[in-house]
Amino acid sequence: MSDNSVKTSGKRKWSMAVDIDKCTGCQACVVACQSENNIPINTEDLFKQRRAIQWIRIERYWEGEFPNAKVRFIPLLCQHCDNAPCEPVCPVYATYHNQEGLNVQVYNRCIGSRLCVNNCPYHIRFFNFWEPSWTDSLKNQLNPDVTVRSRGIMEKCTFCIQRIRRTTRESDKNNQQLKDGDRRLNPACVNACPTDALVFGDLNYVDLDTGEKSKVAKLKEESLSKNGRGYKLMGELGTEPNVTYLKKVDADSGHSSHGGDSSHG
Amino acid sequence: MQEHVQLDQKEINKDLLDTIFHTPMWWYLAVTFFGVVFLIGASAFGYLLNQGLGVTGLNRPVFWGAYVVNFVFWIGISHAGIMISAILRLTQAEWRRPITRAAEVLTVFALTAALMAAPLVHTGRPWRAFLPTPWILPYDFARGIWPNIRSPFVWDPMAISTYLVASSLFIFIALLPDLAIIRDRSTGLRRVIYSFLCLGWRGTPRQWKLQIVAGILLSALVLPVFVSVHSIVSWDFAVQIGTEGWHSTIFAPYFIIGAIHSGVAAVATLMAVMVWVWKLHKYITPDHFDAIGRLLIVVGLTWFFFFFLEWVFALYTLEDPEIAMRKLQVFQWPWSGMFAVFLITSFIIPVTAWLFRAVRRSLLWMFITTILVNVGMWLERFLIIVPGLMRRTHLVFDWGSYQPSIIELLMVIATFAWLCLGMLVFSKIFPLVPLFDIKEAMINREKIKIGRKEIPASIRE
Numbered sequence: 001m002s003d004n005s006v007k008t009s010g011k012r013k014w015s016m017a018v019d020i021d022k023c024t025g026c027q028a029c030v031v032a033c034q035s036e037n038n039i040p041i042n043t044e045d046l047f048k049q050r051r052a053i054q055w056i057r058i059e060r061y062w063e064g065e066f067p068n069a070k071v072r073f074i075p076l077l078c079q080h081c082d083n084a085p086c087e088p089v090c091p092v093y094a095t096y097h098n099q100e101g102l103n104v105q106v107y108n109r110c111i112g113s114r115l116c117v118n119n120c121p122y123h124i125r126f127f128n129f130w131e132p133s134w135t136d137s138l139k140n141q142l143n144p145d146v147t148v149r150s151r152g153i154m155e156k157c158t159f160c161i162q163r164i165r166r167t168t169r170e171s172d173k174n175n176q177q178l179k180d181g182d183r184r185l186n187p188a189c190v191n192a193c194p195t196d197a198l199v200f201g202d203l204n205y206v207d208l209d210t211g212e213k214s215k216v217a218k219l220k221e222e223s224l225s226k227n228g229r230g231y232k233l234m235g236e237l238g239t240e241p242n243v244t245y246l247k248k249v250d251a252d253s254g255h256s257s258h259g260g261d262s263s264h265g
Numbered sequence: 266m267q268e269h270v271q272l273d274q275k276e277i278n279k280d281l282l283d284t285i286f287h288t289p290m291w292w293y294l295a296v297t298f299f300g301v302v303f304l305i306g307a308s309a310f311g312y313l314l315n316q317g318l319g320v321t322g323l324n325r326p327v328f329w330g331a332y333v334v335n336f337v338f339w340i341g342i343s344h345a346g347i348m349i350s351a352i353l354r355l356t357q358a359e360w361r362r363p364i365t366r367a368a369e370v371l372t373v374f375a376l377t378a379a380l381m382a383a384p385l386v387h388t389g390r391p392w393r394a395f396l397p398t399p400w401i402l403p404y405d406f407a408r409g410i411w412p413n414i415r416s417p418f419v420w421d422p423m424a425i426s427t428y429l430v431a432s433s434l435f436i437f438i439a440l441l442p443d444l445a446i447i448r449d450r451s452t453g454l455r456r457v458i459y460s461f462l463c464l465g466w467r468g469t470p471r472q473w474k475l476q477i478v479a480g481i482l483l484s485a486l487v488l489p490v491f492v493s494v495h496s497i498v499s500w501d502f503a504v505q506i507g508t509e510g511w512h513s514t515i516f517a518p519y520f521i522i523g524a525i526h527s528g529v530a531a532v533a534t535l536m537a538v539m540v541w542v543w544k545l546h547k548y549i550t551p552d553h554f555d556a557i558g559r560l561l562i563v564v565g566l567t568w569f570f571f572f573f574l575e576w577v578f579a580l581y582t583l584e585d586p587e588i589a590m591r592k593l594q595v596f597q598w599p600w601s602g603m604f605a606v607f608l609i610t611s612f613i614i615p616v617t618a619w620l621f622r623a624v625r626r627s628l629l630w631m632f633i634t635t636i637l638v639n640v641g642m643w644l645e646r647f648l649i650i651v652p653g654l655m656r657r658t659h660l661v662f663d664w665g666s667y668q669p670s671i672i673e674l675l676m677v678i679a680t681f682a683w684l685c686l687g688m689l690v691f692s693k694i695f696p697l698v699p700l701f702d703i704k705e706a707m708i709n710r711e712k713i714k715i716g717r718k719e720i721p722a723s724i725r726e
Contacts, residue, residue, distance in 0.1 A: 118329065119507035122660065128389070
């Protein structure tokens with residue numbers, strides 16, 4: 001116990017920062033998430049039925065009229081709210097807050113009442129309307145660390161809890177401190193992002209050698225300070241999300257018109 | 266004042282037990298018809314179980330649809346029983362007598378229909394909700410995971426099961442003297458079964474006393490359920506802070522009064538059907554329709570007041586999501602059309618019509634207007650649930666609509682068939698009009714001559 005507490009700097013609290021200024025809308029995170037988390041193939045048909053499952057999705061918005069139109073992207077994933085509206089309504093405790101600040105979903109307990117998704121302001125929970133299916137060629141690429149969900153249950157972004165668990169367990173066992181930004185720890189979407197728009201880490205992390213805080217903690221602190229670009233998606237609802245968004249900086253205006261509460265919250 | 270026809274006991278026995286000892290042809294036909302409709306719905310359920318909820322019209326963002334609408338509707342109808350047998354009994358409304366049992370039976374079958382509509386088919390994994398590891402009732406504590414007592418879906422089963430048990434007991438206690446009459450008039454196996462069912466009823470003064478005390482106790486004890494059941498059903502919606510159109514404190518009283526509106530209307534419909542089908546015109550007279558019509562005017566107007574208040578509460582805050590939902594309800598086709606139909610059928614036509622004495626005393630008119638009320642009340646729940654979920658949120662990627670699929674519709678129809686089937690089968694096994702209650706009314710009205718003075722035989726009511 002005492003050994004561990006030396007190597008880990010107290011209780012972990014996972015968090016993410018999304019810099020919209022860096023996001024190009026390339027959808028690499030969506031594909032990475034899809035393959036890491038055994039998400040069934042979203043066919044055209046499923047999109048038409050509005051039943052596609054995307055734990056992270058890029059929402060695209062147009063701003064302005066045609067000649068001066070601007071495209072805006074916002075990657076949307078479970079916000080892992082500290083005050084999550086989805087948690088108190090689940091009759092079977094299939095969704096609850098764990099000690100590391102994650103909003104976790106227990107597939108085995110879920111009965112599919114869909115109260116949680118009605119309560120989610122971000123609509124970022126997904127219901128398995130059909131039995132998930134893959135083509136034969138894709139069945140061998142399923143991730144053995146992640147449950148294949150059956151129909152009739154809810155699922156959503158877990159911040160790749162299987163990667164968090166494996167790396168923290170290994171580092172705790174070897175008595176080493178987990179490095180901030182470790183690619184084995186990062187969720188698949190963060191690793192896949194070519195522009196580093198997504199940053200993941202432990203908010204309570206302090207490097208034992210240098211005494212530095214984690215990148216995400218610094219980003220959150222700076223961006224949410226007085227003149228920072230940071231905001232919480234629909235922050236006025238009081239859900240206290242664990243994902244911080246950094247709004248876009250427009251080259252022409254010098255100041256962002258997007259990403260604030262006016263267009264999203 | 267009501268006109269009274271005095272009937273002797275033999276005549277009452279003969280009239281009211283007729284359905285049990287003689288089965289007409291239409292009964293078989295009707296049971297077959299509703300049975301087939303119910304079986305079609307059951308096969309639709311089998312298909313749904315096999316394929317998953319994908320066969321319904323549900324999608325993002327409308328995750329709740331026709332099943333939940335139907336659930337709320339049937340819970341609403343079930344308020345008939347408690348209104349008639351508890352409230353009217355405690356207030357000693359004399360006209361309730363011939364319809365108490367029918368209203369209670371309606372309650373029980375409506376509750377079972379509601380249970381069929383929501384927990385059984387609505388959840389993604391209904392087998393997890395019941396067997397082998399039940400979600401709430403009976404709860405499997407061996408796993409060490411308790412149900413989340415903060416969730417309205419845990420309050421729901423408790424409220425509804427309380428109501429179901431109370432209503433069933435109510436029916437059974439009121440049945441005891443009638444079962445004994447049937448026992449005395451039957452032979453063979455039938456006699457054995459009814460002897461078992463009537464728990465050795467001999468009609469001794471002590472038994473009568475216990476039976477009356479039990480009835481009054483139950484109607485008093487069941488009164489909290491009158492408020493709790495539909496409050497809790499409304500909290501399924503009202504506690505959802507993520508769905509702004511639902512998150513309102515007026516939902517509980519608004520739903521209760523809506524439930525009484527549709528429940529009492531359903532009893533009036535049932536009364537008309539009873540007169541036509543079981544030829545009970547001697548027992549259910551225009552006076553009874555007049556009385557229930559007056560009650561309906563009061564209930565209907567109160568309901569409209571709460572409906573109006575709900576709109577005021579919603580619009581007073583001027584919050585975007587709330588306004589978006591109201592716009593959807595009132596201005597966008599097809600919701601706008603449904604809204605117009607709902608308002609006309611559940612309030613404008615019926616309540617105006619009931620103001621006229623001739624309408625209240627006409628079986629046909631009461632039948633038509635009360636059916637209209639329930640068409641409107643079904644639409645009301647639909648308009649709360651579906652536009653409530655599909656309102657335009659900030660995230661435009663999740664804008665969508667909803668249309669019930671054929672599977673959903675078949676299962677909705679099946680719950681109606683279940684109710685009709687249940688009523689028909691019940692009327693075959695048990696008398697639908699309480700014999701002892703009618704006889705009691707006759708005795709109460711008898712006059713005894715003492716010297717030159719005529720006084721009532723009973724001063725109970």
